[in-house]
Amino acid sequence: MFKLIVEKELKDIISSTKFAVTFGVCSILIVLSFYVGARNYQIGREQYDAAKRENARKMEGLTEWTDVREHRIFLPPQPTASLVMGISNDIGRNAEVRGRGELNPEDSRYGEDPIYAVFRFLDLDFIFQIILSLFAILFAYDAINGEKERGTLRLTFANAIPRSTYILGKMSGSFLALAVPLLIPMLLGSLILVMLQIPMQGDDWIRLFLVIVAGFLYFGSFLALSLFVSARTERSSNSFLILLVAWILSVMVVPRTAVLLAGRAVDVPSVDEIASKKSRLSASLWQEDRKKMADFKAPEGTQMKDLMQEFQKFMSKMGDEREAKMQEFSSRLNEERANKQRVQERVAFGLARVSPSATFSLASATIAGTGTQLKQEYKSSGEQYQKAFAEFMKGKTGMNMGGAMVFRMITDDNQAKKKPINISEIPEYQFQRQPVSASFGLIAVDLGVLALFNILFFVGAFVSFLRYDLR
């Protein structure tokens, strides 16, 4: 009996024009999002390589390691970030590395090219969140009351079929008929990634797989919700309306409201306030050091040719002390802010998870590595690189970067022309993304919440249908 219901549901859906049209549209959009994501990745990669080349080129011809300044690092594009963009376009992609001081990534994609911020991108998150949820509603809003209106419900229950079997069969059939065919464009999309030679590693494939799983759970939750509402209303026009309102609330209102509420509830010191405090401390430290500079006296008997070195040592020591104080102060302020931000995020995302759309969006961004943790990951890895870079430069120049002053010596023309430095010796920055396993805990929570939505709504549909008036 169950199998019969499932088969009927499958046939009914798949043979409908509605299915042909919506499946066609969804497939095109899914494949398109994979293609566009792949192309975006390629363009991003080209831009990244060009920026690195340019960065290296400006250092060509330098003869002194002390002349090495304005060295930049860049956030490399990630394949999965092209499929689920998250906040990857909102954070700075390149940072100046000076060997000391704070790293401030600048030039986000949207900041640099606001054109993309106008309409934003078509990625898997968008397709699942907006399009597929709408289509789940479109198919299931009249799953129960539509059959009642058509008279087929009465006809069905003129036979000996338990209600529980019917509703289970309805749910299973709908899910199979709608979700399973979507695997086809997903597979096609994955094939496009391979054909376009997008360097997907094992970790990336796992991430993609998990995003698809999350997407299907999300799709299932809207299917179950639609079934639930259909089993609670007499008329299909009413259930459609209710579901549409629920969709608007889930997709648009709840997530944003949660963030705004958290913004009010948790006070995070503004970036301006912190920048100003740092700036003022830096200015006052500089002022103190200027006084010390004026009092500089080389040790007795220092030769002219060694005078420069002594001065450099003096300046370097002062710079190191200044840097240490700034570092300590900045770290404290940054940590305070980061802690507050973390609390704010926990509140915001906790509240937002009332909405299946928000839960899915958070899950997919975490899985793809483009959640709010990305900025901190980039900054941390940049700071680690800065340390390594500073060590390297100290080895080459004998002093810490940024502390000393660079003097251009007027020397005899007859001095032999110096050889340019070998810039390929400079350590290369590698952004090490956390493996997906590091976020398994958080991902599991979100997938669990999505599964819970499925269960809750289905139980609602089940219980409602047991008491549904079939006439």
Place this chain on the structure above:
Amino acid sequence: MFATLVLKELKNILLSPKFTAIFAVSALLMLLSVFVGIREYQSAVRQYAAANELVQQEMREARQWMSVNNRIYREPDPLQIFVSGVQNDIGRYSSISTWQPVKLIHSAYSDDPIFAVFRFIDFAFIVQVVLTLFAILFTYDAINGEREQGTLQLVFSNAVPRAQYVAAKFIGLWSGLIIPLTLPVLLSLLLIFVYRIPMSPEHWSRVGTLLGSSVLLFTFFIAFGIMVSALTKRSNVSFLIALVSWVGLVLIVPRAGVMLAGQMVKVPTVAEVESQQDGYTKNRWDELSKTMQVRWRGREQLLQGLDEAGRKAKREELEWTWAEEDAIDRKQVQVDINENSRKLNEELRNRKRVQEKLAFSISRVSPVSAYQLAVMNLAETDINVKGRYEDALNVYRTSFNKFKDKKAKESGNSGGLRISFDSNTGIKIDAGREMALDLTDVPKFEAARASFGEVVASVIPDAGILGLFCLAAFAAAFIAFLRYDVR
């Protein structure tokens, strides 16, 4: 007859349970979006005032002119309550200093990515997504629904000209949907008064134009729904077509245009351009360094043959001339660097302009894109706000730096470190005097604002496109209905 038909249509909408639910949701969302916009605006104003005060404080604490640095923040505008546009995606401020070029950095979303996760909903978003969807919901069965019901046959068993019927249908539906929505719109505008948002008459004119554009977009979707209904026999078919079309027009086409243009027109990144700039800067300073080498060798030669007292006297005599000479050359280097930066940025902007033109031309296939672009222009939260601000900031930077130089000269306190090496006296460092700086006539930054006339001129093409879309949809509905089988 016409009035009868229109009134019937009005009543039919207002009495339907669909209307109550949809009106309630629309009204709530509109009010919510404006309320949230107002709170965000107020918060932005507070942040702006606080940031400016911090900058002033830093400037007051500076003791040398050279160390006086300014930061200019973008001033929040009340219209961002209605259309946030790219407001939160572009940098909030730029440093103004002698050495650093102007650049808007630290966007709201990059500073606080939590707000980038779900982004803001503004009034324009509600119109584009929610109201257009509701327009479709009310009109997808405007014709074929009556046919299925049998009322179309009944109506046309009377002497009702078809043209009159479809015109009355359109006007009736339009009035029935637009008129009730004026209430939440008015309430939203009332909120502006209640929260004492400072709106000038020009602001109100822009809001009026924004509302007019919103009505145009809404009208298009009403006409579109009627058109689809008049082209199909069954309402479930027209529903599907209308919904899929809505998804395409509202969600897909606008994005597709931008993505296509991104693939077709390559634009270098700022990182690439800045690295090019760095390279030029380095080379230019190297050139100066070589020139200075030659010059200093010459100066040394001048002092040769003199005794200790003679060298000191000569040096003192020529110090100022030498310093001026060197300063002129350094300034020239800076001018060259700035000019190179300007050229590179102009090239970059030109490339971007080509990309933008293509992107928006493709996107304008959907009236929703035309609407979004129009309202962003009205609220001045469009993509050109970055360029406009940076141009104005460059002008300001020049006047600010001139001001600093003048003050430094007048006070004889440039703030720079003067380091001199002498084989006899060794190293001498002059850190300059410390003094309280007179900041009373620091130049004020004037943000470049487009006049209302200029803004309207920029909006007219998109408003025209919206109008054309409306006409085309209604004409298609009209023609389709003239041949519609009412049985």
Place this chain on the structure above:
Amino acid sequence: MEQQVMFEAANLSKRYEDGVLALDDVSFTVRRGEIYAMLGANGAGKTTAINIFLNFIEPSGGEARVDGIATHRNPLEAKQRIAYVSENVMLYQNFTALQNLDFFAKLGGKTQYTKSDYRDVLMRVGLQEEAHTKRLKGFSKGMRQKSGIAIAILKDAPAILLDEPTSGLDPQAAYEFQRLLESLRNEGKAILMSTHDIFRAKEAADTIGIMNRGKLVMQKSAKELAGEDLEKLYMQYMAGHVN
């Protein structure tokens, strides 16, 4: 004195785009004060004939006239003289019976009616008072049918066109409907109705026409059919045993 001809089918033919000949040279008249019942199986051409009178479709040959006005040449003028009741009267579900009557009366050019007039007509057709202010959503088929005929009465047109008016009605409702038709006939209306209901046709109609495969195969007055078994006659014509 012979009454004025209100409905006239003059050699009316209709061939659809798919080649089906729905009407084949059909001619009949319906005068004022006459009820003409068109009998026939599904697809016989009854509804096609009605659609031509209403100018929903155009004839391929011949003419359909209402009060001498060719419907395909002057449809608006012709429609001013017709009141129509469809087979399945749906009306506007969100309106009450009174609101529906008000709208359709005005549409028919009658703007002088008051609420009291509407109530009187609804009472006349047998719709109980409590139902007058209820939305049509909750009406039974019989109640909707009564609302439909009330609309036709309000239009006060000299010609009334009915498409299967008693289909789905219980015997009581069908009888009441018949009585109503008779009273309208007695007021001098010309009534043309298509029906499957042989019994009602014999009871109420002054003239009966039988349609089969687009042709009018029989037309007799009630007098001529007085002693005959109409049902048997109908079956014979349907089977083609009688020409």
